Amino acid sequence: xxxxxxxxxxxxxxxxxxAAAYALAAIGLNVQYGLTGLxxxxxxxxLLVGAYGTAITVKETGAPLWAGFLVGxLAAIGLAAVLGIPTLRLRADYLAIVTIASAEILRxxxxxxxxxxxxxxxxxxxxWAGSFYDLNPFSPGRYGAGKVSFxxxxxxxxxxxxxxxxxxxxxxxxxxRSPYGxxxxxxxxxxxxxxxxxxxxxxxxxxxxxxxGVIGALGGMVIAVNFQFxxxxxxxxxxxxxxxxxxxxxxxxxxxxxxxxAMLFWFVYQSLDSLLxxxxxxxxxxxVLTSTDAGPLRLAFVGLTLMLLMIYRPQGIFGxxxxxxxxDR
Amino acid sequence: xxxxxxxxxRARVLSGAALALALLSIAAPASAGTEEPAxxxxxxEETINARLIDQRGKxxxxxxxxxxxxxxxxxxxxxxxxxxxxxAIIPVPGPGKYSVRVDPTTFPxxxxxxxxxxxxxxxxxVFAGRPKFVIFGFGERLDTGKTGFERVxxxxxxxxxxGLIVAVAAVGLSLVFGTTGLINFAHxxxxxxxxxxxxxxxxxxxxxxxxxxxxxxxxxxxxxxFGAALERGVWRPLRGRRVGNISLLVxxxxxxxxxxxxxxxxxxxxPRPYEQYATQDPWHIGPIDILPKNAIAIVICVVxxxxxxxxxxxxxxxxxxxxxxxxxxxxxxxxIDVQRVIMAAWISCGALAALAGxxxxxxxxxxxxxxxxxxxxxFAAMIVGGLGSPFGAMVGGxxxxxxxxxxxxxxxxxxxxxxxxxxxxxxxxxxxQGILGVRERVG
Numbered sequence: 082x083x084x085x086x087x088x089x090x091x092x093x094x095x096x097x098x099x100a101a102a103y104a105l106a107a108i109g110l111n112v113q114y115g116l117t118g119l120x121x122x123x124x125x126x127x128l129l130v131g132a133y134g135t136a137i138t139v140k141e142t143g144a145p146l147w148a149g150f151l152v153g154x155l156a157a158i159g160l161a162a163v164l165g166i167p168t169l170r171l172r173a174d175y176l177a178i179v180t181i182a183s184a185e186i187l188r189x190x191x192x193x194x195x196x197x198x199x200x201x202x203x204x205x206x207x208x209w210a211g212s213f214y215d216l217n218p219f220s221p222g223r224y225g226a227g228k229v230s231f232x233x234x235x236x237x238x239x240x241x242x243x244x245x246x247x248x249x250x251x252x253x254x255x256x257x258r259s260p261y262g263x264x265x266x267x268x269x270x271x272x273x274x275x276x277x278x279x280x281x282x283x284x285x286x287x288x289x290x291x292x293x294g295v296i297g298a299l300g301g302m303v304i305a306v307n308f309q310f311x312x313x314x315x316x317x318x319x320x321x322x323x324x325x326x327x328x329x330x331x332x333x334x335x336x337x338x339x340x341x342x343a344m345l346f347w348f349v350y351q352s353l354d355s356l357l358x359x360x361x362x363x364x365x366x367x368x369v370l371t372s373t374d375a376g377p378l379r380l381a382f383v384g385l386t387l388m389l390l391m392i393y394r395p396q397g398i399f400g401x402x403x404x405x406x407x408x409d410r
Numbered sequence: 411x412x413x414x415x416x417x418x419x420r421a422r423v424l425s426g427a428a429l430a431l432a433l434l435s436i437a438a439p440a441s442a443g444t445e446e447p448a449x450x451x452x453x454x455e456e457t458i459n460a461r462l463i464d465q466r467g468k469x470x471x472x473x474x475x476x477x478x479x480x481x482x483x484x485x486x487x488x489x490x491x492x493x494x495x496x497x498a499i500i501p502v503p504g505p506g507k508y509s510v511r512v513d514p515t516t517f518p519x520x521x522x523x524x525x526x527x528x529x530x531x532x533x534x535x536v537f538a539g540r541p542k543f544v545i546f547g548f549g550e551r552l553d554t555g556k557t558g559f560e561r562v563x564x565x566x567x568x569x570x571x572x573g574l575i576v577a578v579a580a581v582g583l584s585l586v587f588g589t590t591g592l593i594n595f596a597h598x599x600x601x602x603x604x605x606x607x608x609x610x611x612x613x614x615x616x617x618x619x620x621x622x623x624x625x626x627x628x629x630x631x632x633x634x635x636f637g638a639a640l641e642r643g644v645w646r647p648l649r650g651r652r653v654g655n656i657s658l659l660v661x662x663x664x665x666x667x668x669x670x671x672x673x674x675x676x677x678x679x680x681p682r683p684y685e686q687y688a689t690q691d692p693w694h695i696g697p698i699d700i701l702p703k704n705a706i707a708i709v710i711c712v713v714x715x716x717x718x719x720x721x722x723x724x725x726x727x728x729x730x731x732x733x734x735x736x737x738x739x740x741x742x743x744x745x746i747d748v749q750r751v752i753m754a755a756w757i758s759c760g761a762l763a764a765l766a767g768x769x770x771x772x773x774x775x776x777x778x779x780x781x782x783x784x785x786x787x788x789f790a791a792m793i794v795g796g797l798g799s800p801f802g803a804m805v806g807g808x809x810x811x812x813x814x815x816x817x818x819x820x821x822x823x824x825x826x827x828x829x830x831x832x833x834x835x836x837x838x839x840x841x842x843q844g845i846l847g848v849r850e851r852v853g
Contacts, residue, residue, distance in 0.1 A: 190825075383667055384665065384666065387663065391657055
């Protein structure tokens with residue numbers, strides 16, 4: 082068993098584009114769920130509109146990529162309004178169902194053959210992110226140390242993605258210590274009390290949904306730019322559950338939590354995959370498991386982790402237990 | 411769906427590429443993005459499995475002897491001729507995007523593709539470690555000579571079947587929600603449990619070979635036990651720790667991820683039908699053509715739903731269940747053993763879900779994510795009918811099933827899921843208590 086490879090595989094993913102995208106998605110969730118207590122189970126829908134907003138704009142109108150990003154961000158704000166205005170008066174668990182259903186509706190529409198001219202249907206949209214790579218300052222080659230290395234294009238996406246993660250984290254840090262952040266938390270703790278003090282909880286909740294949604298949309302753009310491609314299969318509902326896992330590992334309500342949560346998640350997720358594949362390859366499990374089982378096994382492990390964390394350590398690594406228990410009020 | 415209409419068949423052919431992709435679920439971006447140094451990985455097992463079907467008759471027939479070619483960027487990767495099952499398996503070097511086409515010169519005499527534009531599927535994505543299924547449909551679709559109204563009737567009949575199965579599953583979910591307040595995202599896995607257990611009990615190869623009717627009954631009993639085990643092992647201790655309902659909801663998501671993927675490891679990722687009742691000739695009841703197994707599934711669902719309704723209305727336990735649903739504290743103080751009632755709700759929930767899983771397996775096929783695919787529809791049924799009201803769940807399932815299957819006559823079939831989810835949202839916004847719910851339940 083090559084533990085060096087297991088470790089380096091994990092490190093590569095912990096630093097990679099996926100970890101950065103998951104971090105952005107989880108930072109967005111942290112604003113919504115961690116700070117404001119909104120149970121948004123359709124975060125993947127915000128990633129979807131970010132990715133498709135960008136891709137469709139560039140592909141259909143020939144606009145420059147930055148305009149596409151802008152449209153993606155506006156689309157996320159629009160989605161927050163469409164979702165939030167009617168639903169944020171609902172109970173928390175109802176919001177969960179509405180958001181998960183909305184994200185799934187968006188995915189179904191994105192993958193529909195009847196909208197193929199617009200969304201590419203199941204075949205998706207490709208070949209629209211080239212101008213991003215034209216800006217790549219790194220000369221072609223591989224960069225890294227030892228077994229952990231990335232090609233120049235991946236490194237370029239990583240650089241931009243992690244910069245976005247840092248900016249988003251700073252934003253959340255500023256938000257959290259501002260008076261506005263205290264209002265968000267007061268809504269989480271006791272919405273009626275916040276309202277009785279004259280705060281318009283309804284509008285503030287929509288704003289929170291939009292801020293978190295835009296940060297999530299950035300994550301969606303990172304994923305789509307990295308693949309230079311988006312189709313409906315990128316944005317399945319369980320993706321949102323992985324974001325929650327990332328957030329809960331790191332710590333609900335904490336600024337650094339989602340970032341370290343994403344890195345730790347991808348380190349364990351990829352190392353586990355590597356370990357399982359090697360073990361299966363070397364026949365440790367005999368005929369019981371085959372290499373196709375590594376994927377579902379590590380997802381089963383994620384599920385178990387999510388359960389146990391939620392039961393025994395809902396505040397994750399960096400969270401505050403008092404803040405982490407958002408429950409029926 | 412075995413009694414799939416020509417229209418939905420077409421949709422399946424068209425979106426065939428997307429369907430199998432969905433099986434891969436969230437692992438997709440992850441595995442595709444990993445940079446694996448080649449060489450020290452286990453040998454790849456990716457193949458493209460093309461299925462060629464002749465859809466002229468009522469039963470699809472395989473198309474033999476057609477050459478299927480796989481290319482990547484203009485280079486040929488491999489080709490194979492379809493066998494007696496209409497299946498052509500072409501190994502590919504690894505995950506990635508391929509173009510798959512059929513060679514028209516090898517078509518059987520007088521048979522062409524249903525949709526000539528589908529001769530080449532330009533963008534077939536293969537993911538790591540998995541066969542990728544694509545479908546080529548042959549032959550003019552059967553013109554049944556039915557009027558539009560008769561076709562709507564047939565669609566409604568198939569909607570009634572789906573809706574009733576969903577209703578059976580939704581009643582269980584509703585009983586648990588009513589008594590404990592838990593929105594259980596792992597409910598879909600209870601269906602899958604039933605379907606998969608019945609598969610293992612009934613399969614002659616890889617299973618015990620018990621006749622399906624008995625296997626189904628055993629699966630329902632085991633499903634009841636599974637529900638009880640979850641209540642005893644997971645939910646009751648968590649309620650004891652005073653974990654709140656939203657935390658429990660997240661726990662149920664973790665449980666769902668765990669169970670679903672665990673089942674996939676055991677059962678594998680390809681759908682498998684039960685051996686018995688796989689092919690049947692339809693009954694003709696007036697203008698409606700219905701497969702006997704589908705008709706029997708409808709009868710079973712109706713009998714079960716009526717029985718559950720009578721139990722709830724006429725027995726002491728049923729009354730206690732409704733009392734706890736209405737107000738748990740008050741019930742407890744009036745001498746009802748609430749824990750026992752909740753256990754009864756979980757046992758019923760497990761049994762009903764397992765039954766729904768078996769019926770789905772009979773009328774469609776057994777799949778590791780069959781329950782997950784139905785989960786949002788079950789939620790929709792429960793909410794449209796009235797949250798926490800088992801009678802509402804019954805009504806909701808039937809209304810949604812019939813309305814949306816029948817609507818596929820006018821609306822493209824791939825919008826169906828979007829439509830029932832839309833209905834779910836609209837009901838929550840306009841009448842959050844649902845059709846039969848009581849207004850004050852909604853906070």
